[in-house]
Amino acid sequence: MSDLRVRFAPSPTGFLHIGGARTALFNYLLARKEKGVFILRIEDTDVARSTRESTEAILQAMEWLGLSCDEGPYYQSQRRELHIAKIEQLLREKKAYRCYCTPEDLEARREDALKAGRKPKYDGTCRELEEPIPNSPFVIRFRAPREGATSFDDRIKGPISFQNEELDDVILQRTDGTPTYNFVVVVDDAEMGVNLVIRGDDHINNTPRQILMYEALGYPVPEFAHVPMILGADKARLSKRHGATSVMAYKEMGYLPEAMVNYLVRLGWSYGDQEIFTMEELIDKFSLENVGRSAGVFNPEKLLWLNAHYIKTGDPERLAGLLREFLSARDITTDEGPELTEVVKTLQERARTLVEMAEGAEFYYLEEIHPDPAAAAKFLSDKKPVFESLIRHLKQISQWNEVSVESAFSSLMEESGLKLGKIGPSVRVALTGVTTSPGIYEVITVLGRDKTLSRLEKAIESLS
RNA sequence: GUCCCUAUCGUCUAGCCUGGCCCAGGACACCGGCCUUUCACGCCGGCGACGGGGGUUCGAAUCCCCCUGGGGACGCCA
Numbered sequence: 152m153s154d155l156r157v158r159f160a161p162s163p164t165g166f167l168h169i170g171g172a173r174t175a176l177f178n179y180l181l182a183r184k185e186k187g188v189f190i191l192r193i194e195d196t197d198v199a200r201s202t203r204e205s206t207e208a209i210l211q212a213m214e215w216l217g218l219s220c221d222e223g224p225y226y227q228s229q230r231r232e233l234h235i236a237k238i239e240q241l242l243r244e245k246k247a248y249r250c251y252c253t254p255e256d257l258e259a260r261r262e263d264a265l266k267a268g269r270k271p272k273y274d275g276t277c278r279e280l281e282e283p284i285p286n287s288p289f290v291i292r293f294r295a296p297r298e299g300a301t302s303f304d305d306r307i308k309g310p311i312s313f314q315n316e317e318l319d320d321v322i323l324q325r326t327d328g329t330p331t332y333n334f335v336v337v338v339d340d341a342e343m344g345v346n347l348v349i350r351g352d353d354h355i356n357n358t359p360r361q362i363l364m365y366e367a368l369g370y371p372v373p374e375f376a377h378v379p380m381i382l383g384a385d386k387a388r389l390s391k392r393h394g395a396t397s398v399m400a401y402k403e404m405g406y407l408p409e410a411m412v413n414y415l416v417r418l419g420w421s422y423g424d425q426e427i428f429t430m431e432e433l434i435d436k437f438s439l440e441n442v443g444r445s446a447g448v449f450n451p452e453k454l455l456w457l458n459a460h461y462i463k464t465g466d467p468e469r470l471a472g473l474l475r476e477f478l479s480a481r482d483i484t485t486d487e488g489p490e491l492t493e494v495v496k497t498l499q500e501r502a503r504t505l506v507e508m509a510e511g512a513e514f515y516y517l518e519e520i521h522p523d524p525a526a527a528a529k530f531l532s533d534k535k536p537v538f539e540s541l542i543r544h545l546k547q548i549s550q551w552n553e554v555s556v557e558s559a560f561s562s563l564m565e566e567s568g569l570k571l572g573k574i575g576p577s578v579r580v581a582l583t584g585v586t587t588s589p590g591i592y593e594v595i596t597v598l599g600r601d602k603t604l605s606r607l608e609k610a611i612e613s614l615s
Numbered sequence: 616g617u618c619c620c621u622a623u624c625g626u627c628u629a630g631c632c633u634g635g636c637c638c639a640g641g642a643c644a645c646c647g648g649c650c651u652u653u654c655a656c657g658c659c660g661g662c663g664a665c666g667g668g669g670g671u672u673c674g675a676a677u678c679c680c681c682c683u684g685g686g687g688a689c690g691c692c693a
Contacts, residue, residue: 264617
């Protein structure tokens with residue numbers, strides 16, 4: 152048992168995306184490994200943009216990935232009183248001040264500064280104001296030191312240092328009285344005892360300001376670990392135009408959570424040459440030391456490969472349960488017809504996603520097979536006698552299994568002098584309607600005696 | 616523009632801290648072959664990288680400096 156306390160703090164302004172999921176995963180893994188505490192906190196300070204649906208979606212995605220928290224979810228919006236009290240404390244201690252500059256003013260000054268080649272930071276107009284201006288809207292700013300430097304030793308990136316003159320007086324409280332993220336995150340992390348902040352490296356620039364606030368508030372400063380960003384194929388920040396970025400979109404595309412977890416963890420972290428990890432192994436082996444420092448490109452191809460791997464090696468029973476959903480999305484019910492678990496077994500090696508598996512499983516449950524015309528023309532035209540013999544041989548089978556099906560074919564081949572290449576593809580078209588499927592013996596075995604025979608007879612009828 | 620981070624195959628990465636075992640290893644993708652009743656799986660093989668320039672050293676992917684490239688931040692968003 153360690154005293155490690157980490158947290159994942161998403162803002163509910165959209166779905167859980169790839170990058171956020173990885174950050175959550177790293178937090179989770181380290182907490183489990185160190186036997187620390189993993190806290191989930193919803194950062195809904197921006198009431199206008201935060202939605203309940205997003206919160207739900209994020210929670211669902213976390214659950215799907217198997218990332219359970221030990222504390223929370225906490226909601227930042229429910230901690231308003233605490234935040235306001237802390238702002239008042241800073242005001243009293245003159246570590247914060249009221250600023251009456253309007254957004255328009257600020258925007259104009261920012262543009263001027265940018266044009267003049269200066270850093271577009273707040274110029275401190277209201278910093279030395281002695282008295283409050285009555286009846287005027289204001290924000291509350293942090294009075295940051297203008298000299299010296301603020302440094303920290305990042306657990307992933309190493310020592311990082313900022314000159315304080317680069318920092319500006321951040322807004323703590325908006326005109327409407329609500330506190331802002333940069334302040335609230337400090338108060339909440341401190342009050343929740345978070346002692347290691349693992350987050351995206353787009354927060355590095357916020358870190359010195361936050362450290363200054365920890366100090367002003369009299370809190371101990373936590374450690375920081377900034378994980379690199381995830382980029383798209385064009386090396387730009389990952390966004391929708393690079394394809395699906397929502398974790399749950401992958402669930403819908405037939406991906407398994409363990410594939411997603413495995414992919415995400417290897418994007419930025421490694422353990423020698425090992426590629427495949429179970430969650431248990433990850434908890435055992437994960438460490439911040441082996442997290443890379445540079446941004447990585449999201450590679451859907453490798454995710455697909457991992458998914459194929461987990462489908463191939465997954466428990467057929469479980470896969471069947473998941474597959475049912477994808478089948479019913481295609482209006483296929485599995486109440487009648489072959490045992491779905493057996494169907495899954497025939498498809499595990501050739502489906503990379505559950506969507507592909509559903510496509511491949513469809514023919515087992517169809518009421519009637521309507522062969523693809525081109526395939527029918529090529530493989531069915533002169534097969535009536537062969538099918539008739541096959542039916543005869545199949546009917547002699549007493550124990551319907553793959554071995555006996557195969558021996559029925561052997562007899563047929565011996566009797567007719569035909570090679571399997573002359574028979575198999577035609578039977579496949581007759582039974583499945585298409586030219587690609589699992590092995591023909593497997594198909595016949597799983598499809599069952601009745602359906603096999605009736606489909607062959609249907610095919611013969613259509614030939615007469 | 617300023618500041619911060621970063622830099623090994625197309626991509627994810629091992630190696631870098633503790634220089635020589637690295638004319639750089641693995642994985643995805645790609646190409647070729649084998650297997651084969653289809654499609655896949657699998658197996659075997661191939662292509663392919665230390666961004667550039669200076670140092671330090673007997674010796675540098677590994678240490679130092681500069682340049683360049685890439686990313687991020689500069690919000691009354693988080």
